[in-house]
Amino acid sequence: MSEIVLEARGIVKRYGHVTAVNGADFDLRAGEVLAVIGDNGAGKSSLIKVLSGDVVADAGEVLLDGKQVHFRSPADAQAAGIETVYQDLAMAPALDIATNLFLGREIRRSGPLGSVFRMLDVKEMRRRSREQMDALGITTLQSITQSVDSLSGGQRQTVAVARAAAFGRRVVIMDEPTAALGVRESKGVLDLIRRIRDTGIPVVLISHDMPAVFEVADRIHIHRLGKRATVVKPGDHEMNEVVGIMTGALPPPAIAAAAS
Amino acid sequence: MADTVKTAGPGGDVVLRESAGTRAATIVDHVFRNPVLGPLAALIVASIAFSLFTDNFLSVDNLSLILQQSVVVGTLALGQTLIILTGGIDLANGAIMVLGTLVIARLAAGSTGQVPALLVGLLVCAALGAVSGLIVSRLGLPPFIVTLGLLTILQAASRLYTKETVLVDDGPLTVLSKGGYFLGQFQITAGVVVVVLSVVVLHYALARTAWGRHVYAVGNNDLAAKRTGIDVRRVLLSVYVLAGVFYALAALQAFGRSPATSPNAFPTANLDTITAVVIGGTSLFGGRGTVLGSYLGALIVLVLQSGLTQAGIDPLYQNIVTGVLVIAAVALDTVTRKRAR
Numbered sequence: 001m002s003e004i005v006l007e008a009r010g011i012v013k014r015y016g017h018v019t020a021v022n023g024a025d026f027d028l029r030a031g032e033v034l035a036v037i038g039d040n041g042a043g044k045s046s047l048i049k050v051l052s053g054d055v056v057a058d059a060g061e062v063l064l065d066g067k068q069v070h071f072r073s074p075a076d077a078q079a080a081g082i083e084t085v086y087q088d089l090a091m092a093p094a095l096d097i098a099t100n101l102f103l104g105r106e107i108r109r110s111g112p113l114g115s116v117f118r119m120l121d122v123k124e125m126r127r128r129s130r131e132q133m134d135a136l137g138i139t140t141l142q143s144i145t146q147s148v149d150s151l152s153g154g155q156r157q158t159v160a161v162a163r164a165a166a167f168g169r170r171v172v173i174m175d176e177p178t179a180a181l182g183v184r185e186s187k188g189v190l191d192l193i194r195r196i197r198d199t200g201i202p203v204v205l206i207s208h209d210m211p212a213v214f215e216v217a218d219r220i221h222i223h224r225l226g227k228r229a230t231v232v233k234p235g236d237h238e239m240n241e242v243v244g245i246m247t248g249a250l251p252p253p254a255i256a257a258a259a260s
Numbered sequence: 261m262a263d264t265v266k267t268a269g270p271g272g273d274v275v276l277r278e279s280a281g282t283r284a285a286t287i288v289d290h291v292f293r294n295p296v297l298g299p300l301a302a303l304i305v306a307s308i309a310f311s312l313f314t315d316n317f318l319s320v321d322n323l324s325l326i327l328q329q330s331v332v333v334g335t336l337a338l339g340q341t342l343i344i345l346t347g348g349i350d351l352a353n354g355a356i357m358v359l360g361t362l363v364i365a366r367l368a369a370g371s372t373g374q375v376p377a378l379l380v381g382l383l384v385c386a387a388l389g390a391v392s393g394l395i396v397s398r399l400g401l402p403p404f405i406v407t408l409g410l411l412t413i414l415q416a417a418s419r420l421y422t423k424e425t426v427l428v429d430d431g432p433l434t435v436l437s438k439g440g441y442f443l444g445q446f447q448i449t450a451g452v453v454v455v456v457l458s459v460v461v462l463h464y465a466l467a468r469t470a471w472g473r474h475v476y477a478v479g480n481n482d483l484a485a486k487r488t489g490i491d492v493r494r495v496l497l498s499v500y501v502l503a504g505v506f507y508a509l510a511a512l513q514a515f516g517r518s519p520a521t522s523p524n525a526f527p528t529a530n531l532d533t534i535t536a537v538v539i540g541g542t543s544l545f546g547g548r549g550t551v552l553g554s555y556l557g558a559l560i561v562l563v564l565q566s567g568l569t570q571a572g573i574d575p576l577y578q579n580i581v582t583g584v585l586v587i588a589a590v591a592l593d594t595v596t597r598k599r600a601r
Contacts, residue, residue: 092481095477
């Protein structure tokens with residue numbers, strides 16, 4: 001069994017007197033794509049936000065590589081190597097692709113131009129952006145200097161995923177990456193997810209898109225009523241069984257072991 | 261492979277980056293969205309038209325005068341641009357500057373030296389910027405309301421502080437009125453040099469530093485900025501404080517234009533700067549625009565006033581033309597934004 005990279009134990013998150021997450025566990029193992037599914041209101045988004053530092057849990061602990069971590073903001077999680085692709089993509093549309101890739105992590109020129117005049121190394125950021133696109137086999141973007149608002153939905157998703165892959169040293173989390181996309185664009189994003197996993201970075205995929213989940217996930221974390229109901233492998237169950245477990249129509253089976 | 265359906269420009273389905281077609285598309289992209297080109301063209305067209313239809317517009321005296329008239333509103337407009345780029349607006353900028361001039365003039369008239377008085381004025385303006393910035397960034401109140409409140413407070417505070425016209429003596433405070441003649445009779449004052457330098461420095465900071473990109477990102481999509489790890493509240497505060505510093509510089513520019521100041525000075529500076537910023541191509545929705553455009557916008561308003569005056573047209577029509585220009589500029593911005601979607 002491969003080692004656990006990101007783990008959560010007994011996470012509780014309340015909003016006022018609504019308990020969104022009620023003692024949820026979570027584990028993500030090295031080299032896998034873990035899908036997280038659950039009905040609307042099951043609390044999967046809140047759980048993921050705890051892992052990405054977007055909200056702070058009321059109780060429970062998060063461990064990265066076996067060590068406890070305390071994320072107070074997305075910046076904390078990013079510093080620990082956890083990158084999240086949000087559903088609304090978190091991009092500045094008027095700025096170009098390279099600028100968006102390096103937003104908040106700009107590279108400055110070396111020497112006094114950088115240290116005294118704070119001058120950005122635009123060339124280097126563009127060069128590395130192209131490198132990153134090539135490394136992920138992304139060929140659908142014409143120019144790295146195009147502004148993001150000139151891109152299609154699928155292309156924007158590609159940029160957001162490339163950014164997460166570039167900086168996510170330990171984990172990449174994706175929230176509904178195919179929700180707004182057509183069939184062909186979705187397929188492109190699923191290919192990207194596999195490529196990221198193949199570079200050795202485990203991916204958490206939150207999705208309602210069952211065919212996509214079954215196509216790309218190594219394991220499926222099923223969330224129900226604020227807790228992890230179980231974890232299954234796509235090969236062991238039919239899609240309708242998994243939906244049955246998710247909605248409570250079927251009893252959850254025991255948690256499946258990860259592939260070795 | 262993901263799709264290549266919605267590719268822009270003549271590149272079509274070509275997927276090679278940096279191909280010739282792509283480069284052409286990028287240039288078109290630049291021309292269309294480079295926000296300085298519009299105001300620059302407007303300024304040139306207006307100048308050519310007025311030099312054809314009037315005798316004096318193109319005279320060195322007149323052009324020099326227009327430049328000198330631009331320094332106060334031009335400098336205030338730089339601070340206004342910063343705030344509008346973050347999606348805000350500052351209705352109090354003129355009032356902050358006027359209070360700054362009063363504090364400086366009264367201290368300098370007392371036993372305080374002119375330079376220490378100027379430093380106190382700088383602190384007052386920066387602190388008032390910080391007040392707006394803290395309320396906007398920490399409490400999340402709308403900048404329109406915060407600065408409207410501050411405007412009302414400062415107008416009253418200025419009149420409580422002094423009701424008279426205060427004069428400053430010739431000295432460091434009037435240094436920006438000094439000048440020399442270049443290219444024959446063309447007079448350039450220190451104030452004009454300083455406003456141009458201000459534009460260049462701020463343009464550099466916005467275009468070539470990480471801070472500048474964060475300002476645009478916050479105005480574009482503040483949630484996205486936060487999620488990429490940018491400290492949005494700190495960026496907002498820095499913008500309002502820096503705007504306050506530029507308002508203090510505008511106070512010094514005002515002394516370069518006239519050694520007298522009173523609580524009633526520059527009553528429409530806030531609206532004049534918004535006009536300049538909008539005509540200069542900066543989006544009121546934030547995230548798009550340049551300080552160079554805003555300065556050009558300030559010049560356009562002055563060129564129109566000067567040219568129409570010399571063409572013998574009633575000043576009231578000048579205001580109508582300015583108003584039409586503002587609405588046209590905002591319409592253009594809205595069309596650009598829709599196209600960009």
